[in-house]
Amino acid sequence: MKKNKPTIHEIARLLNIDSSTVSRALNNSNLVTQKTKDKVLKKAKEIGYQRNLLASNLRKSKSNTIGVIVPRISRHFFSSTIAGIEEASYAQGYNVIICQSMEKLEREIKIVNNLISNRVDGILVSVSMETTEDTHLKQFDLSNIPLVFFDRALSEMPNSKVLIDSIKASYDVTQHLIDQGCRKIVHIGGPATLDIYKDRFKGYKQALQENNLPFEENRVYTSALNEQEGRKIIKTLIDLGIEFDGIFSANDLAAIGAIKYLKSVGIKVPQDVAVAGFSNEPISEAIEPSLTTVDQSGYEIGRIACNLLLDRISRTDNESAIAKSVTLSPTLIIRESSKRKK
Amino acid sequence: MKKNKPTIHEIARLLNIDSSTVSRALNNSNLVTQKTKDKVLKKAKEIGYQRNLLASNLRKSKSNTIGVIVPRISRHFFSSTIAGIEEASYAQGYNVIICQSMEKLEREIKIVNNLISNRVDGILVSVSMETTEDTHLKQFDLSNIPLVFFDRALSEMPNSKVLIDSIKASYDVTQHLIDQGCRKIVHIGGPATLDIYKDRFKGYKQALQENNLPFEENRVYTSALNEQEGRKIIKTLIDLGIEFDGIFSANDLAAIGAIKYLKSVGIKVPQDVAVAGFSNEPISEAIEPSLTTVDQSGYEIGRIACNLLLDRISRTDNESAIAKSVTLSPTLIIRESSKRKK
DNA sequence: ATTTAAGCTACAATCGATTGTAAAAACAAA
């Protein structure tokens, strides 16, 4: 019934040669005559041989696979980075295992153990919102598995990272809102456990200060940055009677929630309140008014991070073992939600 | 330098017992005393042992992994199915390898070979738009690897599939447009090589016929169903002077392209032309006017398909070997882009 | 023809875990 898959031994037996020769032939070793190689290749094709990577990897103690951990693939930014990662790894013959933490630390820990058990050769991580501890990620170091962070990194870990300049981006966004006449700008931030959100806050604050605008504690809120939270925060602000004429949200979803709520209560965007988000999700262009935001070029981030990792995996000299930090500068995309002047 | 990871032999050596006992202890076999198990578990934790799944899987000739091939994960529908798949496989301790064909047959073929080499225990596929041949997918059968299709299936293959009732859904959408007063409805379809697009067309045609509306060839177009194509098709129609008062697109992106173009030339949606899409991408709710569409409950499809597959993998009786087709009924979501009546 | 070198191939160990079975240990019964 269950026909066993052919092995190199099967080929060797049929050809009356040794399996080691078959192995070398299939790997195009120069220890084997072209004639033998041809014979082996022909027979292999004939009986439908397909290399068992489990065995091969075990022997070589190398899986030719890298693991990727992202919060969730449904976010456009992350699926872009994954596209970039796949492109880079594909080019060098590496496989990619994609895992979603769903923003849960517990899940992230399970994924880590699993990837180590699967003996991945390297790992790319963008941590979950719940991740404050690094004990689980340190396991990769202990197992000698190179790790590169992208976008969401843990600052206390010395690994290579590929980030965007969140401070500058936020500064630019905030400055833009100020240029449009905003004086009382609300900031919807993410959990301060993550550097990117701390930085977005920093850039915001910095822009206010440099423009001699007062910084008010009650205009800053942190949340899980989904649409619902965005709505809720703005509703609360209004209910409390806190005045504001601009909103800078640390991501697009929360910004969209905010816009929808503002529209629902008759507040005009951008005339009464100008709004800007972060990440340039496709939806940001579609909503009405279209959302001013920051493009993070996820594809590039993924590509660069992956190449950094692959370089680290393949080279063993000290040079490549040094952690590198790459910072990309994001671009401000100005759309209707913040355009007040002609 | 490179410390080798501890193995069961290491544990065995330290405890002065045999590695087979260690293995059984770690697998909680009842051939080992509780006392020994405790000893082993303690030592394993102490030296940071982590099972080498490559070795384990090789010996068991079972990878505990299922492969998933989707066109692209950035489509919301597919990332939803993946979420469903992960949920189901997670519950049964299976790993998931996610692969994107990027709608390319060539890429799909490479992925197939790779997954077989990695000895996945089963496979879930939604084929690319270019996939008309089934030779590469037949390899799974030859290798005795169960395969279940979801959403986009190849009708000539007898495998289990989980689909939505595209005909009925399209019929409902078209009927809805007719109810709103449309008489000349354009259909933007996908490649007829895929059943789902053929079915969407069938449902459309059927609704026209049952309402005694003429079917006009020049109101039907097939395309790659992206935003740009949607734009282009509608532009062409208008330039050619072909009249229409409704559009039923086989996916949301093309519908959105159509709406954007219509708006740009001053044609009012839904007053002049009512528009409906398919898939319920998040963006369909955000655009203005919001898009009438069909929800495919991707999460459910993924969950069901995965359970079907896992059932097929674990059970070996004839019963489970029978191909099952599950058809879900999708729900019509009526939004602004088609609402003409109060 | 003989030596020497170079080119190929075969042998055997190895990667780390699993598993059927033989052997040993523990315990109970006679």
Place this chain on the structure above:
DNA sequence: TTTGTTTTTACAATCGATTGTAGCTTAAAT
């Protein structure tokens, strides 16, 4: 104490491919 039974552990083969090395072939050089 001896025999019989049941638990528990050790031995050894196995999964499929890779790789260092010994040995055999072949061809070139003397």
